Amino acid sequence: MNELSSILSAPVAQLGASTVTLGQLLAVVAALFLVLLVALIAALWRAANARAAAAAEAADHARDAEARMAGILQAQAEMQGRLGAVAEVFGARQAELTQSIGQRLDAMTGRIGQTMTEQTRSTHESLAKLQERLAVIDTAQGNIQSLAGQVVQLQAILSNKQTRGAFGQSRMEAIVADGLPHGAYEFQATLSNGNRPDCVVRMPNDAPSLVIDAKFPLEAWNAIRAAADSGSEAQKYAAQAFRRDLEVHIKAISEKYLINGETQDTAFLFVPSESIFAEIHENFESIVHRAHRARIVIVSPSLLMLSIQVIQAILKDASMREQAHLIQGEVIRLMEDVSRLDDRVRKLQTHFGQASKDIDDILVSSSKVTKRGQKIEALEFGTPGAETAEAVAAPVKAQGADSRTGQLRLRVVDEAGA
Structure with a gap:
């Protein structure tokens, strides 16, 4: 035990003023080993988790693929059904088209036959007209020959x-x-x-x-x-x-x-x-x-x-x-007639103006007579009616003594007083 302690306490390296012993070195190594072991265990744990996640994701992909395959198979089945329906529709349409084409071919054959008949008849008519025109051309050729003879005669004349x-x-x-x-x-x-x-x-x-x-x-x-x-x-x-x-x-x-x-x-x-x-x-x-x-x-x-x-x-x-002097004389006489016409129109305008003035005066007088009559109608006559009539007629007589209109007003007032 002492030997182990001595061995562990034996200096191994010198770091500046510090001396590193074997025991300290082994402790550091053990600590490093422990840290590496923990890191390794953590890495293995993360790898295990990643593999689990990848397996889960692969399982999800597999499920998605199965679902998509099922959808594709379903769509394929629907497509086959639709293709069958389309094939049936195309078959029916093809039959109708074949029948329509046959009918149109029959109609076209009839029209072509009719057209050929009409064309043949038109060709015969054209040939007949062509023969007529050829006859006309022959006649024209004879006329040209005659005209050529006349030109020769004209040339002889000109010579x-x-x-x-x-x-x-x-x-x-x-x-x-x-x-x-x-x-x-x-x-x-x-x-x-x-x-x-x-x-x-x-x-x-x-x-x-x-x-x-x-x-x-x-x-x-x-x-x-x-x-x-x-x-x-x-x-x-x-x-x-x-x-x-x-x-x-x-x-x-x-x-x-x-x-x-x-x-x-x-x-x-x-x-x-x-x-x-x-x-x-x-x-x-x-x-x-x-x-x-x-x-x-x-x-x-x-x-x-x-x-x-x-x-x-x-x-x-x-x-x-x-002939200018004759035209000038006529113009002068025309101007004289126009001048006389202007004078007569002016006189007629004066007469119309006077008549219009007289009519305006008559309207004014009739308006006054109407107003006087309304005033007379509004009066209340007592016993001395003659005095009232004289009082009403006095201003009318004084106003209308010099004209026929005044006399008319006076006559109306006298009749009202009576």
Whole structure:
């Protein structure tokens, strides 16, 4: 025992000023062991509790899984029932659909047959109409051939210079005659120098007349058209010949028909075709400028028609100016009648005003008479009735002695007193 005590008291280590013995060391170790043992036991307890909780949770999960499985099995059973019901409904619907499709196919087959019948009948009718139209086309072809013959005849007419001039003259005359009144123009009139233009338009207010020439040189133009297939040289010579002939014709119009004081300073050169007019302005601009310098205006049928309409408006304006003094006289007489009417209306207004005033006076008098009568009715008559009547009538007589209204009031008061 002493040896054990000595062993336990034997120093083992030196910590600063303190000496650590074996007994103290063993006590510390024993304490540490005890602490570790307690911690181990606590850890084992917590592990046991965790395993128990995990087992409980696993059991809960298992119960939930069983419940969910049961729900799934129940839902599967319900789904199978619903699928069976849906299958039955689909079967019934399929049968109805099959029957409906069969009925529609039968109806469509009938309609298709009816449509094919109608289409066949329509096709036969269309073929019959087509045959009729072909007959009409044959007739039209015959008319076209006849018209072609007439065009050939027209070409033969236009190939003759005299007949071609008559054609242009007739077109110009038709335009002028349709647009101007009779007497405002003259065809083939003779001027003071002995020349006879195709048309002379009489301008208003003794103004100089307007000259229209319809002798356009179409033979040179036909030469240009004929040289279109002959090469550039032939076209060039034909264009030069056309330009030369047109310049000569413009110069002749300027020298023959422009007379100072007798005709206008400008004359019209009528071209009987719109296409020729457009071709001249497009490819022969120098001729147009030369004509302007010579105071010659090249006009197509549409431009001539427009110019005639302008001249017609000028003539109407001049006619209205000539009749202006007549219109002015009528306006003056109209104003006199209006002035007399105004005077008579004013007099009538004065009469109506006087009558209205008289009516107002009569109403005032009748109102006074009514008031007097009410006063008389309110009086109590005694024995001396005559004196009372005289007393009541005295102011009425004094007030109405100078008018018929006063006399009326006096008569009413006297009758009331009696």
